[in-house]
Amino acid sequence: MKTKSTQAWKRAAALLLVLTLLSALAGTAFAEEDALNDGSPWVDYVLRENVETVEARPESPKDDLYLYANFDWAKNTEIRPGYTTESSFTDVADEIRNMCMEVLTDDSLQGEDAALVQGLYKACLDWDARNALGVEPLQKMIDRILAVSSLGELTALFCDRDEEVVQFFGFGADTGLNDPETYLLGINPTGLMLGDSAEYVKRTEMGERIEAGYRMMAAKMLPKFGYTEEEASEMMDRALALETELAGGIMSSAEKMSPDYIQRINNEMSPDEAYALCKNFPMSTIIEAWGYDGAKSCLVTQPAYFEKLDAIYTEERLEDMKNYMLVSTALGGISVLDRDCYELSVEINNMINGSNGSAPDEEVAYSIVSGVLMVPMSRAFLEKYDATQMKEDITRICQECIDYYREMLESEDWLSADTRAKAIEKLDALTIHAVYPDKWRDYSGLSLDGLNFYDSLKAIRKFNEEYNRSLLNTKVDHELWNFSILDTNAYYNPQDNSINIIRGILGKAFYREDMSTEELYAGIGSVIGHEISHAFDTNGAQFDASGALNNWWTEEDYSAFLARAQKLIDYYDAMTAFGGYHVQGKNIQTEAIADMAGVKCMLGLLEQKGDVDYRVFFEAYAKIWARLNTRETEYYCLMQDSHPLHYLRANATVQQFAQFMEAYGVTEGDGMYLDPADCVLVW
Ligand SMILES: [Zn+2]
16 A cells, blocks of 8 residues: 555556456455346457357357457457456467566576576565465564554654555655656555545445455454454454545546546645645655655645645544554555465455456466566566567557558648647657667666565565665656566557557567568557557647647647547447446547557558458457456456457447448448448547
């Protein structure tokens, strides 16, 4: 729950929601009857239960392209133990992981990067050492929290840089929105157990499952520190009650997906103004103790949170706060302590996500290593698997897409000449980040020699903290990429106006050397086209070519854009996915627009090449969205993801294009038919 920085909004332009460990959910199974294929206009064939009930593959894609293209794949795929999803993305992720496993177990590899990742990997799998320690690594912190007897002592604990105490807010060097070239001090709310603050107003079925998961975790973890199950239950009640107060000052997921979100979080102020937000809570004392006292400017994303926090920081509420910290500390260690704790984390995740069993230990260890040692893992990977040719290929395709976008933007007659010129200026300034960076963060100061797993993770956090502190007030180095290149994903970053098409997505359905042009464009091509469009969507419109928050649209053009987006929102809102649940058009608008723009770009490029087999293109395109989800995961995607459900990413996208209708002779009455007058293309 300790969050140094909430940069979630920056990830909004990713191609795919990354559903790793949903930190919790649990409990009641879904009712049988609401899982079945009542979707409209198409069956949600991503939902595992629906795959079981649909008996035959349709004869043609005229009624349902996604079902036609992915029928056999889904019938022959089972969700593996410990997984909540299988997809074209997990196919590529498997390939990358298998290659990484070779890196992690190759004794012949030399160098600091291999030493770091192999060291952590071995420590993670050293169950004898982890079991011998048990929950002892957390006991010292629990004791220190228990010993606090005044607000002054609590503040002193928050200020202790040697301890990793649960903080009630996050802070650290971060890029600002007005000036993306300089690191300022980001100040953010804490994370919440139930994830979405809206859950504290009215629990959804997901919120109920998450709460049940946390309650089970508390009932099993707190007794390890001497509490009874009854005490654990009461402690959980109090912790949730405290979070309910704090959640009143935190924006909901729906608010975060709204186009005005970026404007709302852009509260840049001087440190004195930031500190003045709290009278009781010692914000400045803590920030200074952690070495961020020289900040020239602060970005307080959600000032309303600090009013709530300030109200509880009193002597009368001391025991409430201590209780919250005890619960958070005990539960926070669940996946990094001994085998017993780890198995509990698996059990809870399965309850929450509708999965079964557990992934092999080696896979879990790999995901931890690649998550916390992104740079060393990536560099060791590239040392073993050269990707220079790939970098050239991807850069070339990105450039082709950018060139075609220029034509697309020039032909948008609903935009004024002014806005069009600004859009093209932004396009010309777009930076291509292909496959891997040329420059990396220095890791030479980090050593994990002789450390056990828990202490290794702690050493990495300390190392990252030092690094983050060193960034404050310095210039942003855009040549360093701030994410793993081994993720199976792609991003647009509005703050440096870059598209990021990384090594981790380049495989299988997205990119292979033996692909036809149609397949290549349907795969990585449409991904690139998707990412570029984010430079011009409701979020991208707010950032200029330099990455500063500065709306470059004329008012009329922006209104015209919103009106076009509204038509798309209405179109999706009318759809039902399963169980009577409607698609959330507002939440998915920018990603749906991006999918359509990506396909439009590829169709334009194909047309220029001539001699195109459009069926190959559309079927390959439908296959990149192949996915199988548990009911719990699909519900989460429907309610919380900014991307449309995968069967809609295929079907609702392609039906916007005459090339699709013509390729298959789709006519009125067919499931894929859309009257051209009802088309919802924004670009
Ligand atoms: Zn996107």
